[in-house]
Amino acid sequence: MTSRAETLSKLAEVFRAHGYEGASLARIGRATGLGKGSLYNLFPGGKAEMATCVLAEIDGWFETNLYAPLRAAERPGEAVAAMFDAVDAYFRSGRRVCLVGVVALGSERDRFGEAVRSYFARWVAALADALQRSGRDAAGSTALAEEIVVQIQGAIVLSRALDQPAVFSRAMTALRARAAAD
Amino acid sequence: MTSRAETLSKLAEVFRAHGYEGASLARIGRATGLGKGSLYNLFPGGKAEMATCVLAEIDGWFETNLYAPLRAAERPGEAVAAMFDAVDAYFRSGRRVCLVGVVALGSERDRFGEAVRSYFARWVAALADALQRSGRDAAGSTALAEEIVVQIQGAIVLSRALDQPAVFSRAMTALRARAAAD
DNA sequence: ATCAGTTTGTACCGATCGGTACAAACTGGA
DNA sequence: TCCAGTTTGTACCGATCGGTACAAACTGAT
Numbered sequence: 001m002t003s004r005a006e007t008l009s010k011l012a013e014v015f016r017a018h019g020y021e022g023a024s025l026a027r028i029g030r031a032t033g034l035g036k037g038s039l040y041n042l043f044p045g046g047k048a049e050m051a052t053c054v055l056a057e058i059d060g061w062f063e064t065n066l067y068a069p070l071r072a073a074e075r076p077g078e079a080v081a082a083m084f085d086a087v088d089a090y091f092r093s094g095r096r097v098c099l100v101g102v103v104a105l106g107s108e109r110d111r112f113g114e115a116v117r118s119y120f121a122r123w124v125a126a127l128a129d130a131l132q133r134s135g136r137d138a139a140g141s142t143a144l145a146e147e148i149v150v151q152i153q154g155a156i157v158l159s160r161a162l163d164q165p166a167v168f169s170r171a172m173t174a175l176r177a178r179a180a181a182d
Numbered sequence: 183m184t185s186r187a188e189t190l191s192k193l194a195e196v197f198r199a200h201g202y203e204g205a206s207l208a209r210i211g212r213a214t215g216l217g218k219g220s221l222y223n224l225f226p227g228g229k230a231e232m233a234t235c236v237l238a239e240i241d242g243w244f245e246t247n248l249y250a251p252l253r254a255a256e257r258p259g260e261a262v263a264a265m266f267d268a269v270d271a272y273f274r275s276g277r278r279v280c281l282v283g284v285v286a287l288g289s290e291r292d293r294f295g296e297a298v299r300s301y302f303a304r305w306v307a308a309l310a311d312a313l314q315r316s317g318r319d320a321a322g323s324t325a326l327a328e329e330i331v332v333q334i335q336g337a338i339v340l341s342r343a344l345d346q347p348a349v350f351s352r353a354m355t356a357l358r359a360r361a362a363a364d
Numbered sequence: 365a366t367c368a369g370t371t372t373g374t375a376c377c378g379a380t381c382g383g384t385a386c387a388a389a390c391t392g393g394a
Numbered sequence: 395t396c397c398a399g400t401t402t403g404t405a406c407c408g409a410t411c412g413g414t415a416c417a418a419a420c421t422g423a424t
Contacts, residue, residue: 018289021204025382036383037402046383097287104343105279105287107200113345120343143352146340150353151329154336158328161286161302163295170325171332207412218413219372228413 007032007042012054016099020051020108048111055115058099062119067126076130080179083127084172087152094159094168101153124149131179148175189214189224194236198281202233202290230293237297240281244301249308258312262361265309266354269334276341276350283335306331313361330357 010032014023025047029035034042043049066083073079091098100119103112128145132138155171192214196205207229211217216224225231248265255261273280282301285294310327314320337353 019201019203021201022289024380026380035403037386037404040383041401098339101339101343102287104339105284107204109342116343117345120340143356146349147333147353147356150336150340150349151332152336153339154332154334157283157286157335157339158302158332160291161283161298163299167328167332171329174325174329206410208410217373219374219416222413223371 004042007034008054008057011050012058012099015051015054016097016102019102019106020047021106023047023051051108051112052115055100055103055112055119059115059119062123067122070126070130073130073133076134077180079130080127080134081176083130084176084179088169088172091152091156091168093165094156095165097160098153098156101156120149144178148179151175186224189216190236190239193232194240194281197233197236198279198284201284201288202229203288205229205233233290233294234297237282237285237294237301241297241301244305249304252308252312255312255315258316259362261312262309262316263358265312266358266361270351270354273334273338273350275347276338277347278338279342280335280338283338302331326360330361333357 011028014028014031018024018027025036025039028047028050029039032039039050040046043053045052065086070076070079070083090096100116103109104116104120109116124142124145127148128138128141131144132141136144151171152175155168159165159167159171193210196210196213200206200209207218207221210229210232211221214221221232222228225235227234247268252258252261252265272278282298285291286298286302291298306324306327309330310323313326314323318326333353334357337350341347341349341353
């Protein structure tokens with residue numbers, strides 16, 4: 001069953017590019033190469049279920065590749081550095097949008113509210129955990145973790161707005177230094 | 183001609199709430215209390231012209247209330263502090279979305295590319311100008327200005343995602359301190 | 365009061381929306 | 395080879411999309 005996973009990633013790109021309301025079934029069908037019959041066979045709940053599954057897959061990817069390593073790392077400092085590598089690759093230096101962030105800004109926020117909240121809350125918590133275990137006090141760790149996630153999201157916005165991936169890269173470089181300091 | 187200005191602000195709220203694609207003429211008509219006849223009389227170019235005018239009005243508001251004061255201030259430090267006050271009020275502590283930022287993330291970015299680019303470029307430039315005149319070197323001013331705008335945008339995303347306006351307020355407080363320090 | 369010019373509501377257009385129905389085409393096990 | 399069960403394409407549904415046409419209702423100057 002290769003279809004499901006591949007389809008989800010293509011679905012994600014459609015939602016990323018056009019948002020929930022702009023992701024029409026016609027566009028989805030074109031992007032995935034699947035007709036309505038197949039789509040509704042895979043996702044009986046229609047567009048809402050597609051979006052839910054896409055968000056769940058993204059959430060799972062971040063949990064596996066970012067949050068869990070941050071929480072489990074024996075050398076937290078290296079895990080934080082690895083997170084920045086992963087973030088830079090995943091968001092393609094700001095050229096790729098954060099779908100969860102886009103949902104948070106849109107009118108569909110309430111529909112997917114818990115998924116959105118959990119994704120970001122766990123990101124901040126996992127990062128704060130790693131920062132604290134690398135020698136910071138609890139309050140400072142949480143504050144810095146929150147600021148890092150804020151800057152990642154903001155850097156995506158600004159680098160896309162200015163069409164300058166360098167903006168994203170600069171922000172990541174500065175954050176790496178902040179996280180590594182002391 | 184009270185209609186035009188009032189209509190634009192109501193239009194802005196519709197675009198903010200639903201994005202360009204989600205802002206249907208039905209919703210726009212409902213929100214403004216105007217029929218299609220009136221809307222196409224005010225904006226012969228249809229939805230695209232409405233969005234262009236809304237972006238232009240927002241741009242004008244920021245130019246007048248933020249950028250110009252930052253560039254003209256005799257006491258740049260106070261102008262920067264005033265900017266944070268204005269930003270906090272305008273974005274209602276993160277409860278209100280930045281329409282230009284939303285457009286930058288969406289598929290309509292290219293259609294309004296120049297407006298989006300200019301809005302953010304002038305924001306960063308005006309802020310960097312004020313920071314430099316308050317005693318910083320040129321490179322540090324630009325870097326800090328960029329980071330401040332990044333954090334404002336990111337704080338809107340995160341505070342909405344977590345449904346915690348306090349996230350936005352904390353970010354603004356920290357940025358005020360960063361900007362005031364030297 | 366009249367009338368040109370504007371503003372408004374409404375009916376309507378073809379296209380597309382998300383979703384359903386269902387028969388044809390597949391699939392693997394017996 | 396056959397057949398139950400799944401997967402697929404396609405036709406179709408009512409609703410809504412952005413946009414147009416146009417006549418009725420307003421407006422202010424004469």
